[in-house]
Amino acid sequence: MVTLILAALSTIFTIFFVSGINQKTVAAVIGTISGVVTAGFLAWHFGNMILLTGYSDESVQMLQYTSTAANFKGLLFSGIVIGALGAIMDISVSIASSITEIKQSNPQISFNSLIASGFRVGKDAISTMTNTLILAYVGSSFPLLMLYQIHHTPYDKIINNDAVASEIVRMFAGSIGLLAAVPITVFISAFLSYNDS
Structure with missing residues (x-):
């Protein structure tokens, strides 16, 4: 929840700072926040459904020895949201700018x-x-996938590995977040552009 709030604040600050406050940036901000919330919800839902632990990354395992109070599952989901934020912001700004120009x-x-x-x-x-x-x-998981290939690991074991499952959730949550941002940004941007004239 904290990550979603910080992502929303980061979106508002970044887009308004770069492009100013106008109907185009308002549409981009709303589209981005909608897409990020969608990605965060899906990551949390599917991550809980397939029992992700958050312990898949080496740096998390090292962090575990220094801080036992950290919520590693929460860190995983926060990373998914932050990872999707840039792409969702990019597509929302592109669509809002295009509609305004049209x-x-x-x-x-x-x-x-x-x-x-x-x-x-x-x-x-x-x-x-x-x-x-x-x-x-x-690309970030390529060495791990090569390791599985070298050892002829069965596909069911690969998919059920926490590291691979985490990346799959990242891909789906981020992609669906992008998909959700498009119609929201299109409708809001068109509505604001049409009523501005």
């Missing part, structure tokens, strides 16, 4: 056409951002 270039555009344009931009952006997110997570 509306300024064609003030006569209908609300439905503006929404359709926003979804086309979102569709293109989501495919590349999801790939970026997944490849980043796979």
Whole structure:
């Protein structure tokens, strides 16, 4: 919960500081926070459902010896939220900026056409951002996957390993957070752009 609040504050500060307070940034902030909350909820839900412990990373195991009071499961979920924040913020700002530019270039555009344009931009952006997110997570786990391959570890044991399961939850939560941010940002940005004129 603390991570979600800090992510929301970070989003507000970052976007408003970089682009100022206007209808475009308001839409981007709302879309980003919605996507991050979705990613956080899904990470928490699926992580609890598949019994993630948070002890999968070497640095967490070292931290365990110095601080037994730390909530390692909470740290795992906080890392998932923070990891997804950048990608979700990127896609929300891109969509809000695109819709604002479309509306300024064609003030006569209908609300439905503006929404359709926003979804086309979102569709293109989501495919590349999801790939970026997944490849980043796979890239960080590559040595572990190579180790499993060398030792001919069965796939069911690989998937049930806490480290691999954590990365799978990261991928799904982050990707679905991105997917959730797109329609919210599109509708809010189109609504604000259309009513601003």
